[in-house]
Amino acid sequence: MRDHSRRSLTPLPDSKPPIIPLSTHCWHGPSWQQLLREAPLSLPELARRLKLDPAQLAGDATTARQFTLRVPAPYLARIEPGNPDDPLLRQVLPVAEELLARPGFTSDPLDEAHHSPLPGVLHKYRSRLLIVTTGACAVHCRYCFRRHFPYQAHQQGRAGQQAVLEYLAHHPEISEVILSGGDPLSLSDTVLERWIEQLARLPQLLRLRLHSRLPVVIPQRITAELLDILTGSRLTTVMVLHSNHPNEIDGDVVSAAQRMRAAGITLLNQSVLLRGVNDDAGTLAELSEKLFVAGILPYYLHLLDPVAGAAHFAVPEPEARQIHQSLLARVSGYLAPRLVVEVPGERSKRPLGS
């Protein structure tokens, strides 16, 4: 083993500081807005960028029309060129298997239609209210449980926002609001700021939570302006990221996470257990270790919600429990996410203990 101690005691005059100074982080490429705009791709274009024969790619044009193929450039860059089985590619590639009807796989697996007191609002769990702020996402994950969500019927303008605030005022038991979607960070800073300002006026609220995949798929979204908005109110901010595979965490993601942490945001991660992506304890352990380096703690490992079109991603519950068991045997306790399943009608996510 190399001895690093001497070097730190007597640093050479030209030695680099061990920590990358966060404040000097600068991004010179396209803006996050441009990366978001350019996320929709055609199948031939995807094949070209990944140096794959279109025949090798096994993409399906019909499903690509039903739920558009969207993959932003920073995420695309982490897919291994020439590998049709890449675990990141599998999450975004429209395939013909999505057309197979399977018993139990439905368009509203979580019965969200029955837990929506107002358009764009889900109130399932007593103390937290989830707001579907937008239907837009940077990436389209083929296993998404909201892939059939009627976003049109749940659109909110300013009037909708007012109705949400009134609902909250009538439900003092709610102490945390979750901005979700779609992806709340695909909203402009102006819209986010308006939400946060309004919410912060309700004295009952302690925390603001965001559920977002953007810090992973377009880490450039985490600008200094956004951090000011997210931390500029009296609410404590929690960001729950969504990452499923260690290859999703590159230097830019780590840097974005470090900036959020430095701004005082608590960072958690949720993953979905996906066949052919992360259905083994080794991959999940590696993901946890990488998340920790970025200052993110693993929170939930979800069993796939049985949404129509995603059956080929399903890992049966007994196998999921086994994978989780061996993950527990590999990592520090705080690096093991809780294995959970959402059961419609229950008052919290259901833990699948051992």
Ligand SMILES: *Cc1c(COP(=O)(O)O)cnc(C)c1O
């Ligand atoms: C998952 C979920 C939440 C958050 O649940 P936690 O267990 O607090 O993470 C809140 N509301 C809805 C509708 C949800 O689906």
Ligand code: SF4
């Ligand atoms: S980012 Fe989230 S909401 Fe959007 S498609 Fe992926 S899983 Fe669904």
